[in-house]
Amino acid sequence: MITAELARKMLTKIGINSNRFALEWASAAEAPLFVQLITDFTSKIKSIGPLGEAEDITKDELQFKLLAARSALEQAKLRTGFGKLTKGFRKDGDYSEQTIKDKVEEKLVSMIATETAKNETILRIEKEGPISLDDLTKKVGAAASDIEKYVSAFSKKGLVTETDGQLSITK
Amino acid sequence: MSHEQFNPKILGFLCNWCCYAAADSAGVARYQYPPNVRAIRVMCTGRMDPLFIIDAFCAGTDGVFVGG
Numbered sequence: 400m401i402t403a404e405l406a407r408k409m410l411t412k413i414g415i416n417s418n419r420f421a422l423e424w425a426s427a428a429e430a431p432l433f434v435q436l437i438t439d440f441t442s443k444i445k446s447i448g449p450l451g452e453a454e455d456i457t458k459d460e461l462q463f464k465l466l467a468a469r470s471a472l473e474q475a476k477l478r479t480g481f482g483k484l485t486k487g488f489r490k491d492g493d494y495s496e497q498t499i500k501d502k503v504e505e506k507l508v509s510m511i512a513t514e515t516a517k518n519e520t521i522l523r524i525e526k527e528g529p530i531s532l533d534d535l536t537k538k539v540g541a542a543a544s545d546i547e548k549y550v551s552a553f554s555k556k557g558l559v560t561e562t563d564g565q566l567s568i569t570k
Numbered sequence: 571m572s573h574e575q576f577n578p579k580i581l582g583f584l585c586n587w588c589c590y591a592a593a594d595s596a597g598v599a600r601y602q603y604p605p606n607v608r609a610i611r612v613m614c615t616g617r618m619d620p621l622f623i624i625d626a627f628c629a630g631t632d633g634v635f636v637g638g
Binding site: 420 | 576578580582587588589591592593595596599601602603604606607615618619620621623624625627628630631632633634635636637638
């Protein structure tokens, strides 16, 4: 359930309707219930419409956002944050929906935002570079100061080089 | 494309012990349900990772259903 909440927050962050994701329960003996759940979910998705089109995002943009979210989820920072959070749940033993929502909101949401933006920055420099800092900020849609911070961190690591105000991946 | 014609692609992650078995018995009992769901069997819903869900959307599905 915490995983589901994290996934929902991630989808919301990249601009996908989080109703596209559902977590439901049906036991092995509850075939009619399962049929009901699938039928309802299918009609819900039908009413939302095709991915991207309904959200008013182009396919390429969406792919960028999804790839950024993907690498953010792969990396240690978000995963350790998530692990620490679940540890707290085990200690308290309170798994109510509201508590999960509150805790994820409190502990993970800002981390999701920074990690996704950071990954989108490097991804865009790689795919669309050479690119200026201004264009980068506009496309990623985060605060300019944050983007600047990520870029300087990347250049310190030697991943990104700047020539005449244009950023590109170090060859 | 109107929404009547739109046939969504839905990815279903079904737990081996619960929903997968329910889907199986729904088939045996010949219940009718929409054919949009492509099922992936996981041995337990606890195996789910947020990455799977993002990956599914990356691959172009319109919805993800996790059944425990």
